[in-house]
Amino acid sequence: MHIHMRGRHKSMRPRLHVHLTALRYFIETADAGSMRTAADRLSVSPSSVNRQILKLEDQLGCKLFDRINDGVALTAAGKVLLACVTRVEHDLETAATLIDDLRGLKQGHIHIACEDGIGRDFLPGTLAAFQAEFPKVTYTITVRPSVGIFSMITDGTADIGLAMEPPAPADIKAEAAEIMPAGIITAPGHALAHHRTVTLQDLAPHRLIHSRIGLGGVALLPAGTDQEPPFVNTNSPDMTTSLVQAGLGISIRTPVGIISDIETGRIVFIPIAEHQASPPKLCLYSRRHRGLSIAAEKLAQRLSADLPSFRNRVRALVTS
Structure with missing residues (x-):
């Protein structure tokens, strides 16, 4: 892999093809202050590190390190490059993390x-x-x-x-x-079970099993409807379904949550015909x-x- 590095103006400097290996060797050398120590850390020979540094210096047209007796020290140009490649390294790590997240590779x-x-x-x-x-x-x-x-x-x-x-x-x-469609549920043998649709007035003679709104129940009975208070109030949708299956009454709701009961015929769902202002x-x-x-x-x-x-x-x- 390599990074394309451009000068400020294309006409003033050709595109540079800087290999990540050379940058990694440069960063390690700058951190260690010694090509030999950097080579030990990288498990390569000191000559390999030296070749990569010389290649970078040749491409950039400047010295990156001053050779001193006990190692190397960054030049002014080297310090500029180190600051830049450190930012690039951080950005690449951030990008890799984001890409991992997007791919679902990290646990969430x-x-x-x-x-x-x-x-x-x-x-x-x-x-x-x-x-x-x-x-x-x-x-x-x-x-x-x-x-x-x-x-x-x-x-x-x-x-x-x-x-x-x-x-x-x-x-x-x-x-x-x-x-979602709203309607009533009944037992298969209930008096309303054969209806294709029902009106709210059709419900008046029948016992209502009421499940709380937000737990399967739907608020469809408007004020003034001739409906007795619910025969049963419950906070359990499963209890509502069981009571309806036992023939104890009907319940107003959507099919969501009882699809398998409707598909197998254990419960009959009948849509309510009236237009609902807020379905x-x-x-x-x-x-x-x-x-x-x-x-x-x-x-x-x-x-x-x-x-x-x-x-x-x-x-x-x-x-x-």
Whole structure:
């Protein structure tokens, strides 16, 4: 390898082809103050070091060292060159580190906060592909409702968050978002199970099992809807699904988190027909005005790129 070194004006000085080996020998000699000591450190002969130094001096047209009885001392020109090549060496090390990071060669750690259903149906597929490409990256995944996810992003505990869109604080930004279908889930034998779609009024006679917003639940019942208070309130999406499967009621939600139950027929998902002023969105969040690590940024990019295909999968599931 060699470095092209140009003069201030091309017309005044031809391009120099300076080999990294010569620069390494020069740096070692300057540090040791002796070509013999430098040669010992480099495991080469003193004559090899001397040849490389002479080659540099010939290319630059000046002396880099004064030969003294017990070694060598840098000339003024040598001190200038040493300062320059030290900066180059540092820049090359920095570049190598950044390139290693970009390639995923260095170990990184990403803390993800997500809702339970998103962690079940969306996140694993993307992480599997990402980990195959970047095997040294490790993860902490914390399942929280959306409010807890925002808190973790704000205080820096989490790098990125995945949640169904609630109102976000001012210091949180959505990196990407995709609308998810909203509807009800029922047991296969429920009275509404054969419907292609339902209206909110259709739900009034039926017992509602309510899962908290941010844990699978969706706020769709407007004020004034003739709906009794929920038959069951729970903070567990799995409990909600189990109660619905047992025929104890219906629940309003998106399919995210119960895709396998819908695909196998254990649960029936029925879209709600009314237009929703604010349809549920699956969002990727990060903290505004705070940069992500290279690993976290690359994962955020991958998650953003995978969201549209996940949206299409969910839509196809509920319209088939």
